Amino acid sequence: MRPPRPGAGRRAEPPVGQTSGQIAGQIAGQTLEREHRPTAAPGARMARRQFVLLGLAVATMGGLLGRTAWWQIAQGATLSQRAAQESVRALRIPAARGEILDANGAALAISVTRDTVIVDPALLRSAGALTRAEQALSKALGLPVATLAAQMDVPGEYARLTGADGQPLLLTPQQSAAVTATLSAAHLQDGVALMPQVTREYPNGSLAAQTLGFVRLSDGAGQYGVEQLENSALGGSPGLLYTRVSESGQPLAQAPLRQTDPTPGADVTLTLDANVQRRAEQGLANAVQTTNADGGQVIVLDPQTGGIIAMANSTGFDPNQYYNAPLSSFSNPAVSATYDPGSVMKAVTMAAGIQWGAITPQTTFFDAGYTDVDGVRIYNFDRTGHGVENMTQVLRYSANVGAVFVAQRVGAQHYYQTLGDFGFGHSTGSGLPGETAGLRGGGSGESANLTLAENAFGESIGVTPLQMAQAYAALANGGVLMRPHIVASVTADGGLGATTTYAPQVVRQVVSAQTAATVTQMLTQSALSSDAHMALLPGYSIAAKTGTSTPYPTDPTWTYASVIGYAPASHPRFVLLVKLDHPRNVIFGGDAAGPLWRALAQQLFQYYRIAPNRT
């Protein structure tokens, strides 16, 4: 195959490219190594013993594999289950909260996504960009650098910019765009980021604040007003995401095990009309200021349905920043505060008298200006007697003595029955949170007779403004008491699903339609010449009554001044209650509340396009 090479059997030639010195060193080293070799060849015993060791090792590893298999197959199901118990969590996927719309479909409460600014001070500081970031954000947000520095020059890796109120700074879309542009221009994206957050916004600010309520930031629960009343409908149902989480609770980047989608909250349409509400609130604020009152309420009801068209309180708050408002401002006095209604109750007393057959409008009695009940002398408000007068004149002069006469003729049992039928002493069922039932007499104690007499003209009784408006609505509605309500309809699935309309609910026929018509006529006639004339408008038939209660006989100027009425008297479109708490410049119902009633009624006539029916 190959010729025998020269020098065979001798030391081979050195490899190409090596110097003799290298070779010499190599050879010397090799010689040394050869000398280092152990003499003993690996004997057969050594090989045999290593074979034993190999057997041991293989057996051990095989056993360990078997043990592994035992855990993974025999115990696999149990262990998987235990591992899942430890690591699988159900995470809530929040549902979008529905909107609150007024009767015309205008948004009263909406959920919007706004950006908040989060910064990583540690990262910015290490990059030496903290000051630069502060200046860039200051420019984009229009905030002083010092304000931002106070929040950003802090230890740690996380800070969320807050406004002056301590709440997260919510950016407008314009601000978001400005911040994004500034950050990318200044190359600060690593240390500053925008984080979206869903917030509840009330575009009209404090409009109908107590009636709408607000959404608590911490847990998204509706508080007070419609937000609380319809919380479950508005809130929808959150979805659940079953996923594995790390030991610290962070969801792992894995496909979720099971997921149920959230159901968006329903849109709630109210009977409330934002236009009317706004006029009512503005008018009330003016009246409170003009009369130097402590406060007041305005309620507009639809007598046919019981729908609340407006419910205004003089004190409000901004639900967008509810956290800045005192707790006391959240409750809704229109349903939760009781007062002595005063003479406006006389219409109810007359209705009871007519319904029980105790009087007719033509029934007369002698008004001496006072009457004694169980030794207590009750005066007319002006301490003046009017001689013989009929029942319409009792309303015109607002004669307390006449009202006592009627109540006594009806008798306590029947009188309180009618009072109860009108809804006094019961919650109206409007559903608005914080509603109270009020207080009314009817007991059998020592002062039962006196209480009855005082109740006849609206003293020593506690009613809510809504109860009073509801009772007048029953008179305007042919004696049929309607349940006041504020939610007209609920449209599921964020306005895309089925709409559930809440039909008006009849509570009961309180008095006959005849009685209601009679009382309406008496109110209309008496109003013409009484101090309720302040409320009247030319050309419109208006059934109205004033009320001035003095709960503290020691201070007859500390009054609740109110006017309640409905119009047009023949076919009432609205019931309007105006109540002022403790007006000081003018203390009587007609003088204090009358002008506002007239102004609002005029606007309502125009708004509802109601033509004058009386010349």
Place this chain on the structure above:
Amino acid sequence: MRRVLTRRGGVATGAPAHRTERRAERRGVGHADAGGRTALRASSRYLAGEDVADRSALTRVAGVPPAPTEQPAAAHGVGGATPAVGMTSPTVEYLHTLRRLRRADWPLILAVFGLCVIGLLMVFSVSQALVPADPWNLLRHQALAAALGVLALIVAARCDYHRWQRLAAPGLIIALALMALTLFVGQDANGGRRWLGGDISFQPSEPAKLALILVLAYWFARIGPDIRSVRRGLLPFVGATGALAALTLAQRDMGTTVVMLALACAMYFTAGARPAHLLALLGVGALCLGALAIAVSYRRVRLSAFLDPLPPGCRDPGSYQVCQGLLSLGSGGVWGAGLGASVQKAGYLPFPQSDSIYAVLGGELGLLGCALTIGLLIVVIWRGYRVGRRAPDAFGALLACGIATWLATQAAINIGGVVAAIPFTGVPLPFISYGGAALVSVLAAVGVLLNIHTQGAPLRSAGLPQRLARVPQAIRMETPVE
């Protein structure tokens, strides 16, 4: 040291198999040679046209020492390039490289490669859970260590393992010194004091295992039959092993201590120890370890955790690691949850990158992954002992035996702790666990195995590249000469 070695060299008698072979080559390649089979075998190792006599190149590329220099003066006198047959050097180098590769222990290389791949995959998987902000973090470090390890492997494979004899005594002394130093200035971590250094820290106990293997192999090979004596065999063995083991135990590293004792005993046994001595040592060692396991409180806790590895709630501090490991392992089932899908590594399972990586592997790759890993480990161990059985001399045999036992014991202790077959101790799983020093050490050890193999019984290593050269069956069946 040099004096001793020189003296030993003078009485060298046992000729390894390949030496006979080289002599045949030196005689020439004639097929009509009296030892025809030997000659044929020599020639068949070269591809056509290769210069058989170019031994120096062979020496350099294959790490095979050349034949004894018969005429050193002639070699000195040659100098420069005087090729005898007219072959150019690059071709020769290339062919020699081919031959060296063909003779390598390919099952061992492939198994180690497979284990390293599994290890890098698992380290990557764990890295994503441990360092979410920088998912490549651990993988980067481990890949660097793997690259260093492969470098160490190649160096060790190309370096005649006999050279390491020189390092035996200094290695032991350095190891003892480092271990002692660690006790005083080392860093405390994970309940033990095992680490040296600051930014780039390492565990001296890793190279200490190599040092122990080296010194024992050197000593046992040197004393030969004296292994059966007490004075030259038993006492030096107990002294060296005991000192290192005691220092390791003082670092509260029970796992590494057991690994050291096991590989030392295996080498002692292989070297031909008296069964009586060995049994006595095993008895005393078992008693000592048992006493230590019970005497030290944290080991007592681990022992009780071993007896009840799955308490309800899995929150008992003693058994927490084992319990979480079993949850991870068991939830893998046969097929596994898929690479990266383990849940326990996300904060539940302590040390998922090192001590408990087998639990993560079992959870993500299932029984199949475990079986593959254990299978590859068995291949490595098998090839290790096989290299030892076929080593040209006692030193090589003992070296291979020690390395194989080291890998086997360490794997068994790691896996056994995870599957609650033995009390849990923190040792890395060879080739798999995260840890630079450990990976470089085991890869270097594999390099030593490869070198011993190269010098052992070359034609016995049935490897893939060997099929390239169609060697007659009869030649491959030839047994090495004792």
